[in-house]
Amino acid sequence: MITLKSEREIKLIKEAGHIVYLALMAAGEACVVGATTKDVDKAAEDLIVAHGYNPSCKGYAEGDEIPFPACCCISVNDEIIHGIPSDRKLQEGDVVKVDIVADKDGYFADAARTFIVGENPEGEKLAEVTKQSFFEGLKYAKVGNRISDISHAIQEYVEKNGYSVLREFQGHGVGIAMHEDPGIPNFGKPGKGPRIEEGMVLAIEPMVCQGRKEIMESDDGWSIITEDGSLGAHYENTVAITKNGPVVLTNE
Ligand code: MF3
Ligand code: CO
Secondary structure: OOOOOOHHHHHHHHHHHHHHHHHHHHHHHHOOOOOEHHHHHHHHHHHHHHOOOEEOOOOOOOOOOOOOOOOOEEEEOOEEEOOOOOOOEOOOOOEEEEEEEEEEOOEEEEEEEEEEOOOOHHHHHHHHHHHHHHHHHHOOOOOOOEHHHHHHHHHHHHHHOOOEEOOOOOEEEOOOOOOEEEEEOOOOOOOOOOEOOOOOEEEEOOEEEOOOOOEEEOOOOOOEEEOOOOOEEEOEEEEEEEOOEEEEOOOO
């Protein structure tokens, strides 16, 4: 079921979005050579908790999977999404995806960024194309369009740049739960899926592989890694659909 949010609800989701944004910036600052991914997770979690919000991913489970054990999904290099923070030490050139959801009083926001530890020109280009693909999709996130208009714009931009998009995971409605309808694939023909309406709140999240699009699940039950070992990138924002166009709720 797609829920439409009132202006008041969008305001509360934006407040959660601000905290997610600050937590992502804190995580990004913590992505330095020698830091563990647990250190990065802690930087974000401390900030969320200090503001009186909940780290929504902690303890989250779908069906009978193992509950996610941390605040952030932190995925390094060929890990593309859902990485579990660990004692792994970050190294020069690592491509680090951090995905954070926070909630308070039943309102949720969800966003992800890709950070580069030091320098990695290939990783930087991949991260930049992934980010821009979000903004290409965002252009179509307008009342009257259809969901797959967003999907198509993302896929087209990514593939034009020589990369590929994941098929198995997608964006989603968000706001009064972490995952709501509609699903928002990052590929497909335009003109399909639900019509976009005022009051929808959408987590649009391109997940991009440098090489082939095939992925596999790692032994930890969560991390999703590229089958060919190539780099992955992720960029996500929570977006409200208003009559004046899309408003990003997680970029400040
Ligand atoms: N933030 C992810 C998303 O974009 C969800 C992470 S799964 C969790 O949908 F278990 F970590 F919560
Ligand atoms: Co999401």
